Amino acid sequence: MRWIWIDKFLELESGSHARAVKNITLAEEHLHDHFPGFPVMPGSLMLEGMAQTGGILLGEKNNFEHIVVLAKVPKVVYHSWACPGDTLIYTAKLLSDNEKGGTVACEGHVGDRLVVEAEIVFFHLDANDPDVKGVDQKNFVFSMNLMSVMEVGKAGTGD
């Protein structure tokens, strides 16, 4: 399984906000265990989807010069749930940032229904920092693998 928890960006206004979509499907293995007879998107994976949306928003502002790593979640509130067949729309708004990191406010909606909201703090790491070398990059918010989400839809709409 690829660790990509958003399907496509709908909007990315550099340094301001981003919107991404996550379609939920019963083809996702974990939904058969979470929970049997009541498949719902795990809260942790919604948080990951918001972190990927917000992390790319922050990374893009700096032309992806820094590695962006999730440092802290000061607030997360789950208001509802999302099921197979639902389309979750994540929005991320950049609240603050400097050379050390940044904070985003995120929400996840299904239609008009607010499912989740969170604040996420990211740190910047530099790839040439000796402390960072050898660290497993899959733990970072974005890697080249995740960046493929930026290409979705660019080949055309199929119309």
Place this chain on the structure above:
Amino acid sequence: MSLSDEEILAKVQDTLVEALSVDDDEATPDATLVGDLGAESIDFLDIVFRLEKNFDIKIPRGELFPEDLTSADSGYVQDGQVTEDGIAALRQKMPHADVDKLAADPQVENIQNLFTVQMICNFVKAKLNS
């Protein structure tokens, strides 16, 4: 913006309640961020962002919470004690902190006790008046 000391303290307490999930009666002026309020290094960036927003100020990197205070090559630490040069450097870098208290017992591990709620209030007051 003109705020009284009490108003600054109340807003700093609100900031710490948000950032550290502590109760406002825990964030007394002499409470230390690390020892009493459980702050970790990650929290310092969060606190800086929230102070900037709540007081509408800009806090350049390292101004409120100086970095590398005790790194091995700083020359400010010897045998687990902050040297006189180190104390002088801290006075210059952190005019908002109670360095006299550290100078009285200059153990390296006491450096983190410079970071108190009152220190943040002093810093914010100076920023607002500058």
